[in-house]
Amino acid sequence: xxxxxxxxxxxxIRPVDNGEKTxxxxxxxxxxxxxxLGNALGAIPFIAYIGVFLALPAVSVIATAFQDxxxxxxxxxxxxxxxxxxxxxxVASIELSFVAxxxxxxxxxxxxxxxxxxxxxxxxxxxxxxxxxxxxxxxxPLAFSFIATVGNFGIITKLLKSAGIDIYAHxxxxxxxxxxxxxxxxxxxxxxxxxMLPPIQAIRKEWVDASQSLGxxxxxxxxxxxxxxxxxxxxxxxxxxxTDSFAAYATAQALTSGTIPLVPIQxxxxxxxxxxxxxxxxxxxxxxxxxxxxxxxGVIYATIQRRTSRWLR
Numbered sequence: 587x588x589x590x591x592x593x594x595x596x597x598x599i600r601p602v603d604n605g606e607k608t609x610x611x612x613x614x615x616x617x618x619x620x621x622x623l624g625n626a627l628g629a630i631p632f633i634a635y636i637g638v639f640l641a642l643p644a645v646s647v648i649a650t651a652f653q654d655x656x657x658x659x660x661x662x663x664x665x666x667x668x669x670x671x672x673x674x675x676x677v678a679s680i681e682l683s684f685v686a687x688x689x690x691x692x693x694x695x696x697x698x699x700x701x702x703x704x705x706x707x708x709x710x711x712x713x714x715x716x717x718x719x720x721x722x723x724x725x726x727p728l729a730f731s732f733i734a735t736v737g738n739f740g741i742i743t744k745l746l747k748s749a750g751i752d753i754y755a756h757x758x759x760x761x762x763x764x765x766x767x768x769x770x771x772x773x774x775x776x777x778x779x780x781x782m783l784p785p786i787q788a789i790r791k792e793w794v795d796a797s798q799s800l801g802x803x804x805x806x807x808x809x810x811x812x813x814x815x816x817x818x819x820x821x822x823x824x825x826x827x828x829t830d831s832f833a834a835y836a837t838a839q840a841l842t843s844g845t846i847p848l849v850p851i852q853x854x855x856x857x858x859x860x861x862x863x864x865x866x867x868x869x870x871x872x873x874x875x876x877x878x879x880x881x882x883x884g885v886i887y888a889t890i891q892r893r894t895s896r897w898l899r
Contacts, residue, residue, distance in 0.1 A: 644877055651870040663871035672872065675847040679832055680879075682763050682848065686770040687827035691820060693771070694778025701779065702786040714783070717776035724773050725836035732769050732841070736760055761842050769837060774827050781826060785819040822890040829883045833876065849876055 654660040666672065701713045735742045736753070737760055746753060759765055789812060797807040835850035844851050849872055856869030 647870045647873040648877065650867050651874040653867055655866040663865075663867050664874075666865060666868055667871040667875055671847055672849075672852060672868075675849045675852045675872075676875065678763065678847055679849045682766060682770075683828045683831035686767040686774060686831045687824050689767065690771055690774035690778050690827050691824050694775045694823075695782055695816075695820060697775065698779045698782040698786055702783060713779065717779045720776035721773050721780060724834065726840045728769065728772060729837050729840035732760060732765075732772075761845070763846060766838055766841065766846065769841060770831050770834065774830065777830065778823055778827060781823040782816075782819060785816055789815065818890050818893060822887050825883045825887040825890075829880055832879065 651663050652659055652661070654662065668676075697713075701710055704710065732740075734740055737743065738754065743753060760769075793811060794804070794807055797811060798804075802810070833850065835854060838846065838848055839851055839854060842851075844855065853869055853872045853876070856865075856872065
């Protein structure tokens, strides 16, 4: 070994003194602080948006719900909100949201499994893009499209009647709770597909191969491994769909003209000025009740997502 190589080797293996270790640690800490500061600065617009358009209105609604017409503290608004027609509105909204979300979970899960099983990337892209559009479609245009197709004088209704099939002859009505649950599927099922595609695609092919090597069929894999792994995301998706249905207003109002007692419709009537004497802030109490239900659903969803994120990485 030459003298130059010996000197080079000695320089490479010499121990690092405490001063250099401190400098390296300080440099890493400084870079970490700068990175954290940069992330915080990037989140400021989002935090400001959430604060102005979500947090402040929510706090204002909750605070006003505890006040009477003169600004004094009272619980009469909440007492009114949990009795009579308003209590029925909460019950009807919860029942409608539960049924609509449950149907969408089953159909959307089957659709997501079918999409994830195909190897055609074009089909996946089309389904994903279409689901993104349909999941954000609602309100008056959606209500009008259903009225024009399966309403009393809709196109499909007339075609079926000409074939001897009258869908309204046995008590069905598009303008009922059942009709609303069907209309809600238009945007709930695509939303379910979007939510479930990532968890389904996170199931590794090695797990399927390992189960098959042990003698399990594909159906047995999904029964004992796949579905249990997907149960937390499925329940989380159900919470999202339930919340989406519970808060829907424009579609229900346009389709039923307010004839069905749902909380969003009752709240809209109070905001528009349909207020009796002594019920000035009743709408805020209904809004606070809706906020409470949505927050509880959000907490459940966040808890489930945090526990399932470990195997989705």
